[in-house]
Amino acid sequence: MTLSFAIIGAVTIASAIAAMTLRHLVHCALSLAITFAGLAALYLQLQAQFVGFAQLLVYVGAVAILIVFAILLTRGSGPETQPIYSSRWLAGVVVAVIVMAVLGGTILSSKTVSAHVEAAAFEPSVRRIGDQLMTRYVLPLEVLGLLLTAATIGAVILAIQENRPAKPGGHQ
């Protein structure tokens, strides 16, 4: 547990707690962006350069902006009118503890962790990721491509249908 890990972890957890407890929804979204950046810093601390920078590019650069756009274009942009903490918060805490225990127990008792596998001696480089993606993990790569294509087509269909009633019979 080095000092840098402690600092990055503290910043990540603090911004995640802020993302849940702040009153204004856009402030929560911005704290969530800080959480994403904290996760990227953790990846970089483990020498996983590609994953860390991809996390920054995708999450902070695209997903955070998507979240704030979604907040703005729906109704939730004013200050909150209802109290943040619901009256049934004790049940929420119990459920969260149970889920955490199940997940933690499963991960800690899995083969990878309990066999005390030594941390890999090589430095993960982008070239190795590329090699593995093209040889061993080709099928997941193609499935991801298919999934992204389906998402793009779905987005285009949703956007087109909104425009159709407004389109006149062409400019003459």
Place this chain on the structure above:
Amino acid sequence: MIDQVFVLLKGWLVNLAPASLQPFVSGVVSVAAIIAAFASLFALTTILERKGLGRIQNRYGPNRVGPFGLLQPAADGLKALTKEDLVPRDADAVVHYLAPLVLVVPAFLALAVLPMGRNMAAVDLDAGVLFFFAVGAATELSVFMAGWSSRNKYSMLGAMRAIAQMISYEVPLILSSVGVIMIAGSLSPEKIVEAQAGFSGWLPHWFVLTPWGLAGFILFLIAAAAESNRSPFDLPEGESEIIAGYYIEYSGFKFALFFLGEYIGMFAVCGLAITLFLGGWRPPLEFLDWIPSYVWFFGKLLSLIALAIWVRGTLPRLRMDQLMGFAWKFMLPMALINIAAAGIWHFTPPGVIRWLICLLLVAGPYVLLARGLIEHNRVAKRVYRYAE
């Protein structure tokens, strides 16, 4: 020896420090050098831009302060520092304060991976180009913060348009650099500059001197102008459109910080264009080897800045729908076809055949797309009317 003078200077300074502090001092010296160099380049660019635009528009630029107006940046800096810092009463104070910082910090971070001379990149990352794009994506959040925190409808509108533009043009920007990464085989800027070493006869092996490289370079420059919100893509901040868009409510030094962040972003992305396509710090002709490498880098950077200023003074502004159509319908297919052309170039043996194939593969879709995307029913024949 002159070529490595800054590297040797930094080595001497680091040796002066005690051994335990040496990595820290090394980092501080690199950072201080980058900030000093690029902040002075920013001051120089503001005066060059105003004089250059003035001459293109058939007028003098600023010429009151100092000889030929050269002390104008000092006057601008003093003005920015002493102006009253207005924050609207309903604005969100914390977010309003942080937005310029979130713009300037990633812009300076992006300069850290560029190799500005032989052995002169501040940080040598294995995934350097990806770091550059990731940090560029983080600046979009500051645009949103600035627009939203001002609680101003026009500010928010300008921010939405600016973010839509920046996200749309990120895709051709990254795709046009994929061809270079494929051919060079690495994401590290140092290795990409190394891959452009060597000369065949007179000509250097720069990527811009290949068909896919030239197309990629032009696409990259257009997308870079759009990413930095520079004319002809400055609808979100055009003065006759929406009067400074998302930074309407900023005055004084915060406005100067936005200005600084935009220009540093432009320098960073021009620097990446030089690294990827123009051979980094390498000289164009073999016998010009004696000129130091950093002089070549900054010379190429100044010529790209001059090109940006020239384009700003010459072309009219694109409308929002024209802008988005240009990105998604024209630049994205061109960038994808460019990647295919780069692959074909790599696998065919050197000679006239691969030049012909790649030129056709790049020029053909360009002509077809450009003609096919003109919507003929919306473009009427031009009618000239003269006063009688």
